[in-house]
Amino acid sequence: MSDEILDEYDALIESEVRRYFSRAREEATRYHPFMGRVYENLEGYVLRKGRRLATTSALLVYTGFKGEMDAYARTLGLALELYRHAILVHDDLVDRDEERRGGRAFHRLFDLGEGFGEAAAIFAGNMLYAMALEALEDIPKSEELRRLFARAYREVNESQVLDAYFEHVEPSVEEWYAMASRRAPSLFRLTLLAGAALAEAGKEEREHLEKAGAEIGYAFDIQDDIIGTFATREQYGREPGRDVLRGKKPLHIALAMKLAEGEEREELRRILASRSAGEAEVERVKELVRSCGALDEAKRIARQHAARAKAEIEKTSLSGEVKEVFASFIDYVAESLEWYA
Amino acid sequence: MSDEILDEYDALIESEVRRYFSRAREEATRYHPFMGRVYENLEGYVLRKGRRLATTSALLVYTGFKGEMDAYARTLGLALELYRHAILVHDDLVDRDEERRGGRAFHRLFDLGEGFGEAAAIFAGNMLYAMALEALEDIPKSEELRRLFARAYREVNESQVLDAYFEHVEPSVEEWYAMASRRAPSLFRLTLLAGAALAEAGKEEREHLEKAGAEIGYAFDIQDDIIGTFATREQYGREPGRDVLRGKKPLHIALAMKLAEGEEREELRRILASRSAGEAEVERVKELVRSCGALDEAKRIARQHAARAKAEIEKTSLSGEVKEVFASFIDYVAESLEWYA
Numbered sequence: 001m002s003d004e005i006l007d008e009y010d011a012l013i014e015s016e017v018r019r020y021f022s023r024a025r026e027e028a029t030r031y032h033p034f035m036g037r038v039y040e041n042l043e044g045y046v047l048r049k050g051r052r053l054a055t056t057s058a059l060l061v062y063t064g065f066k067g068e069m070d071a072y073a074r075t076l077g078l079a080l081e082l083y084r085h086a087i088l089v090h091d092d093l094v095d096r097d098e099e100r101r102g103g104r105a106f107h108r109l110f111d112l113g114e115g116f117g118e119a120a121a122i123f124a125g126n127m128l129y130a131m132a133l134e135a136l137e138d139i140p141k142s143e144e145l146r147r148l149f150a151r152a153y154r155e156v157n158e159s160q161v162l163d164a165y166f167e168h169v170e171p172s173v174e175e176w177y178a179m180a181s182r183r184a185p186s187l188f189r190l191t192l193l194a195g196a197a198l199a200e201a202g203k204e205e206r207e208h209l210e211k212a213g214a215e216i217g218y219a220f221d222i223q224d225d226i227i228g229t230f231a232t233r234e235q236y237g238r239e240p241g242r243d244v245l246r247g248k249k250p251l252h253i254a255l256a257m258k259l260a261e262g263e264e265r266e267e268l269r270r271i272l273a274s275r276s277a278g279e280a281e282v283e284r285v286k287e288l289v290r291s292c293g294a295l296d297e298a299k300r301i302a303r304q305h306a307a308r309a310k311a312e313i314e315k316t317s318l319s320g321e322v323k324e325v326f327a328s329f330i331d332y333v334a335e336s337l338e339w340y341a
Numbered sequence: 342m343s344d345e346i347l348d349e350y351d352a353l354i355e356s357e358v359r360r361y362f363s364r365a366r367e368e369a370t371r372y373h374p375f376m377g378r379v380y381e382n383l384e385g386y387v388l389r390k391g392r393r394l395a396t397t398s399a400l401l402v403y404t405g406f407k408g409e410m411d412a413y414a415r416t417l418g419l420a421l422e423l424y425r426h427a428i429l430v431h432d433d434l435v436d437r438d439e440e441r442r443g444g445r446a447f448h449r450l451f452d453l454g455e456g457f458g459e460a461a462a463i464f465a466g467n468m469l470y471a472m473a474l475e476a477l478e479d480i481p482k483s484e485e486l487r488r489l490f491a492r493a494y495r496e497v498n499e500s501q502v503l504d505a506y507f508e509h510v511e512p513s514v515e516e517w518y519a520m521a522s523r524r525a526p527s528l529f530r531l532t533l534l535a536g537a538a539l540a541e542a543g544k545e546e547r548e549h550l551e552k553a554g555a556e557i558g559y560a561f562d563i564q565d566d567i568i569g570t571f572a573t574r575e576q577y578g579r580e581p582g583r584d585v586l587r588g589k590k591p592l593h594i595a596l597a598m599k600l601a602e603g604e605e606r607e608e609l610r611r612i613l614a615s616r617s618a619g620e621a622e623v624e625r626v627k628e629l630v631r632s633c634g635a636l637d638e639a640k641r642i643a644r645q646h647a648a649r650a651k652a653e654i655e656k657t658s659l660s661g662e663v664k665e666v667f668a669s670f671i672d673y674v675a676e677s678l679e680w681y682a
Contacts, residue, residue, distance in 0.1 A: 028499075032519050034506050035499055090467070094460045112509050119435045119505035122463055123498040126431070129467070130495035133474075137488060146487060147478055154471035157464040158369075158376055164460035165375050168453050178373050 002328035005321075009056040009077075012069070016078040017046050020135065041109045042124055046085045048101040053329060054191045055080040057216070061195030061209060064322030072139050076198055079135040080191055083149060086128035087156055087187075093121040094164065095246070099238045129153065144197045152190035155182035167247040170269070176254040184224070185217030192216075208315045212326075215309035219333050222302035225250030230286060230295070230340035241282035247272050251301065253285075256294035264288055290341070299337045306334040343669035346662075350397040350418075353410070357419040358387050361476065382450045383465055387426045389442040394670060395532045396421040398557070402536030402550060405663030413480050417539055420476040421532055424490060427469035428497055428528075434462040435505065436587070440579045470494060485538045493531035496523035508588040511610070517595040525565070526558030533557075549656045553667075556650035560674050563643035566591030571627060571636070571681035582623035588613050592642065594626075597635035605629055631682070640678045647675040 021043035029036030055077050062073040091097075092105035099105060107121035133149065136142045159182035166179065192213040196206045227236060228243045229252065243250060253272070260268055268288045271281045289295050313326045362384035370377030396418050403414040432438075433446035440446060448455075448462035474490065477483045500523035507520065533554040537547045568577060569584045570593065584591060594613065601609055609629045612622045630636050654667045 031499065031523075032503055032516065034503065038499075038502055090463050094463060112506070116505055116509065120502055122431050122435060122466075123501040123505075126467075126470070126498040127495050127502075129470070130491045130498065133487070133491040134495065137491075146474070150471045150474040150478075154468050154475065157467040157471065158372065158379075160464040161379055161461055161468075162373055162376065164457055164464075165453070168457065175373065182372075 002325045005060075005325050006051060006053075006056060006329070009059050010052050012059070012074065013052050013055050013077045013081050014047055016074050017043065017081055020078055020082075020131075021046075024131070038120065038124060041106065042085075042128065045089070045100070045103070045106050045109070046081060046128075048103050050101045052081060052084075053220075054084055054187050057188060057213075057326075058191040058195035058198075060322045060325055061192050061201075061318065062199045064316075064318030065196070065199035065201050065205075067319070072198060073195075075135055075138045076145070076194055079132045079145075079149070080194065082128050082132035082135060083153070083190075084187065086125050086132065086153075089121050089125035089128060091160065093118060093125075094160070095242075097238075097242075102237065139198070145194055148190050148194055148197065152186050155186040159183040159186070163248070166249040170257060171249050171254055173251070173254045173258060176249065176251050180218065180221050180251070181214070183217070184221035185214040188217040188220070189213035205316050208312045212309050212312035212316075215305045215312060216330060218305040219302050219309060219330065222251050222298055222305070223333050223337055226252060226295070226298060226302070226337065226340050229282075229289070235339065241279070241286075244272070244282045244285050245275075245277050247275070250298075252289050252294050252298040255297050256289045256292050259294050259297065260288060260292040264292065295341070302337055303334045306330050343666045346401075346666050347392060347394075347397060347670070350400050351393050353400070353415065354393050354396050354418045354422050355388055357415050358384065358422055361419055361423075361472075362387075365472070379461065379465060382447070383426075383469065386430070386441070386444070386447050386450070387422060387469075389444055391442045393422060393425075394561075395425055395528050398529060398554075398667075399532040399536035399539075401663050401666055402533050402542075402659065403540045405657075405659035406537070406540035406542050406546075408660070413539060414536075416476055416479045417486070417535055420473045420486075420490070421535065423469050423473035423476060424494070424531075425528065427466050427473065427494075430462050430466035430469065432501065434459060434466075435501070436583075438579075438583075443578065480539070486535055489531050489535050489538065493527050496527040500524040500527070504589070507590040511598060512590050512595055514592070514595045514599060517590065517592050521559065521562050521592070522555070524558070525562035526555040529558040529561070530554035546657050549653045553650050553653035553657075556646045556653060557671060557674075559646040560643050560650060560671065563592050563639055563646070564674050564678055567593060567636070567639060567643070567678065567681050570623075570630070576680065582620070582627075585613070585623045585626050586616075586618050588616065591639075593630050593635050593639040596638050597630045597633050600635050600638065601629060601633040605633065636682070643678055644675045647671050 021039060025036055025039040025043065028039040058080055059069065059073055059077050062076070063069055088100065089106045092100050093107045097105050098108055106124060107117040110117055110120055133146070136145055136149065139145065159179050162179040163183070166175070171179070189210055190213070192209040193206060196209050225243070229241060229250065231240045233239060256268055257265065268285065271277050271285055309330050310327050313323055362380060366377055366380040366384065369380040399421055400410065400414055400418050403417070404410055429441065430447045433441055434448045438446050439449055447465060448458035451458055451461055474487070477486055477490065480486065500520050503520040504524070512520070530551055533550040534547060537550050566584070570582060570591065572581045574580060597609055598606065609626065612618050612626055650671050651668050654664055
């Protein structure tokens with residue numbers, strides 16, 4: 001049941017994206033043929049297959065209050081999906097990722113050298129964010145939505161700066177939480193609150209949804225980082241362990257720096273600081289994170305966030321059906337933690 | 342007289358920026374001490390000395406209609422100045438410029454390696470744009486302003502993609518115009534129309550201002566590119582000719598490719614395509630652009646845009662004093678073309 005709804009919403013979001021780009025691509029081509037290609041690449045990038053859980057969350061909240069979908073909600077879905085990809089384009093570039101969901105990262109889509117790819121990704125990411133804001137123009141009384149979009153964008157970019165900074169220092173678990181609070185939690189706060197704002201939900205409902213969004217975000221974020229280090233290449237769809245090689249500090253690493261002792265802690269610190277680590281070092285980091293209990297602790301914390309997320313969703317007056325869908329995809333995140341060890 | 346007003350508006354914009362950052366810096370530091378440093382660097386970057394003609398143009402239009410400055414206009418000034426610097430941060434990064442107005446480019450402000458500088462510049466640029474939008478929240482009925490900000494941001498980023506693309510091809514004068522139409526012309530259309538929107542100016546006034554903005558933008562853009570190639574190091578404040586070395590295609594180059602003949606045209610093409618050109622080649626490019634008449638033609642076109650800009654300003658019902666200020670800084674752009682040869 002829940003899978004059917006998720007499929008349906010993914011398809012709906014994709015059809016909005018297609019509709020938007022069919023006009024935008026044409027205008028861009030008239031401006032300059034090369035701009036037409038840029039828009040084509042943007043459309044292809046946004047439309048790559050994959051669950052669109054963040055945007056779907058907004059639509060679920062809307063229909064969970066209003067009982068049905070409408071044109072404004074679809075437009076909000078479009079805006080959120082453009083927003084999310086604006087962030088991904090820059091994220092891939094900064095992390096020098098080569099792939100994203102089965103295709104090349106945006107900065108790798110042009111064969112004009114690295115400098116051009118970088119320029120294209122920076123400016124096209126900006127264009128996507130501007131497009132998201134322009135999409136909101138089709139929604140009357142969108143002031144609150146705009147406030148949410150601007151705040152979330154500032155937040156996620158702040159967290160990205162900190163995330164990059166943490167490659168150079170040793171953040172505590174508390175610092176990790178400060179950084180992460182403005183990453184996935186910020187995205188899900190945005191999507192849940194945007195759905196609620198459009199549905200004109202009451203203050204109390206929004207408070208529960210704001211909390212639920214943050215909790216869903218933490219659960220996703222911690223899971224995502226665990227996958228990045230501990231998944232196999234088959235599970236991950238690209239090379240895992242690149243986070244370790246870059247000296248990233250996900251929660252399981254911040255926890256390991258706290259839980260590991262003596263020699264093991266020093267070894268972990270050494271590997272993460274060296275920029276010349278290879279496959280053997282990645283395996284060693286995984287062992288160390290496991291043996292000190294940090295991996296299990298990170299999973300326990302992710303599950304705790306998932307449980308809290310469900311409890312907050314339960315407190316809203318969303319329809320039973322929508323609550324079920326939320327519960328089922330939150331459960332999925334919590335259960336999937338088992339697959340990575 | 343005109344200089345006094347420009348000084349006064351620069352000071353006013355700077356005081357708004359300072360007021361904004363004193364609170365924002367504090368909040369950022371509470372979030373994470375390092376974020377406080379990022380905001381400090383952003384404030385320093387925005388506050389570097391220099392004429393703030395784009396933002397000042399918005400304030401001039403506002404007071405030219407309303408007769409006086411007020412808190413909303415000051416807030417608009419803040420938003421525009423944050424907006425403009427959001428663009429500059431990314432622009433410096435992509436062009437790998439080391440300096441900006443007497444200080445380091447934003448991506449060079451941190452001593453954590455090039456990768457971190459790049460990440461910081463991308464994300465901090467995004468933060469500045471989000472801050473600009475958040476600043477607009479203090480202005481009631483800001484829907485039109487938001488539309489203008491989103492459209493201008495999309496436009497300038499499109500033009501930046503094309504500008505980067507032109508490093509790899511040979512754009513015609515028409516293609517140069519397509520690219521440039523969304524760069525400085527887009528910025529001045531934004532600032533003039535934003536001032537007009539806030540002052541609730543009529544449709545006809547706005548049409549003249551939209552045209553004036555575009556014309557001012559072209560005049561500035563062409564002049565700016567001429568400076569970038571033909572100014573001395575003393576005039577430019579940093580190394581000139583870097584545009585040639587990067588294979589940039591400003592108007593004077595697009596014109597030269599049209600006006601130069603036979604051997605000279607081939608030579609120009611060869612130097613611009615080679616990525617290993619040095620000082621001697623920059624000098625040779627300058628000679629070739631001069632000798633075929635492209636430099637004079639670019640100056641003539643810039644002056645034509647300046648004249649049209651003044652004519653459009655004249656058609657508005659802005660106060661005589663404000664018209665005079667516009668005329669005087671537009672004249673300044675046109676006259677300063679003489680200094681570069």
